[in-house]
Amino acid sequence: MPPRLFAELSDYIQKTAGIRMPPEKRIMLQARLQKRMRKLGHQSYDSYVRYVFSPEGTRLELQSMIDAVTTNKTDFFREPYHFDYLGEQGLPALVRGFGPRLRFWSAPCSKGHEVYTLAMVLAEYAQRQRGFDFEILGSDLSAFAIEVARRAVYPEREIEPVPMPLRRKYLMRSKDADEQLVRIVPELRHHTRYKHMNFMDEQYSVGEKFHVIFCRNMLIYFDQPTQEKVVNRLARHLHPGGLLLTGHAESLARIHTPFVALEPTIYQLPE
Ligand SMILES: C[S@@+](CC[C@H](N)C(=O)[O-])C[C@H]1O[C@@H](n2cnc3c(N)ncnc32)[C@H](O)[C@@H]1O
Structure with a gap:
């Protein structure tokens, strides 16, 4: 070229x-x-x-x-630290603060692996916490990735990181064994929806605010002024007291945002 x-x-x-x-x-x-x-x-x-x-x-x-x-690389249970954190400390604290109905945003969601990993973790939590309910929105600039996420069908080799008990509960095998495909069960899919979105836009057209936003492995592709704009726009869609999670190679340390760090890559919007 x-x-x-x-x-x-x-x-x-x-x-x-x-x-x-x-x-x-x-x-x-x-x-x-x-x-x-x-x-x-x-x-x-x-x-x-x-x-x-x-x-x-x-x-x-x-x-x-x-x-x-766009680089759509993603995985089930990628950077599992965040899922462990939510299960052990994050969700109990959020439920104490906001009640048992929580809204999550995977921004960006790529092909949906992050959304369905979160859905599995939240569905497991719902079995321990009476009345717990959740909604997950996934958004991405790649129309192709969003299409894959909506379909929720994945090659079997991609489910390797999913623990066996969760595979049995939340993944359905294709009837044709030669196809080697699995699909996320409808019980999880019903908690999810998707919206094609460009985080470079001035406004994000999402309705209600979220309690947790996953913004993992996108900011690394942006320069610092863009990172700052995007993170501040996302902050408008988070409830005060809500959490923003970034990828392990991403940090808000060098940009101006209202967030306070609770742990590396786990940030809270002050009340
Ligand atoms: C590497 S994936 C990360 C997916 C997932 N969060 C994870 O950590 O596995 C990065 C995603 O960011 C999306 N992306 C890049 N620029 C974007 C933009 N301006 N608006 C929305 N999504 C964008 C890409 O399409 C890609 O799917």
Whole structure:
């Protein structure tokens, strides 16, 4: 890809999605776009990028290009420390403070692994705590990832981190054994909903406030001013006393936000 074109595209991606694209990401970007180019029959990056920004391309291809540049890597029970923390201390404290009906937001949710991990942990908690009920919203910029999350069907190899007793309760095997697929049970899916969303937008169109927001492994792709804006916007959608959880490589230490750190990567919005 010619440097001029890379500069134009990386500038667009950073402005639209917040995702930093320094020159060392050029090879990665090329590889990801090549798949789309081949599919649509474009011979050069120039021709593909011109198409994406044409009126027709904006309508038909822009979202697929955005999907291609987002990194959707995720896992069930990824960074399990947060789930242990919620089960042991977080949920009892939140229920004492807010009552037994809690709202959670996975922002960003990628392909839903974080949402369903949380749903399993919360469903287990509901069995110990009478009256406990929960709702989880998942949001992401990648329309493809949201689609996978809504479908809630995963290859069996991805469920390896799910403890066996939870697999038995919350995952259904495909009737066709050759397919090696599992689906999240409806009892968990009923607690979840999804909304396609860009956290670069000034306003997030979500209704009621949340008690816990998971914002894990997205801020690392943003520069500091963008991190600060996004975290402060998320804070508007959290109840005072609610929690914000970040990925283990992410910290709010160098940005201005109202949050206080309870533990590394676990933050509370002051009352
Ligand atoms: C690496 S995944 C993290 C998923 C999950 N939270 C986890 O920790 O496993 C990062 C996600 O951030 C999403 N993302 C990146 N920029 C975004 C933006 N501006 N608005 C919404 N989602 C965004 C990507 O589409 C991707 O699915």
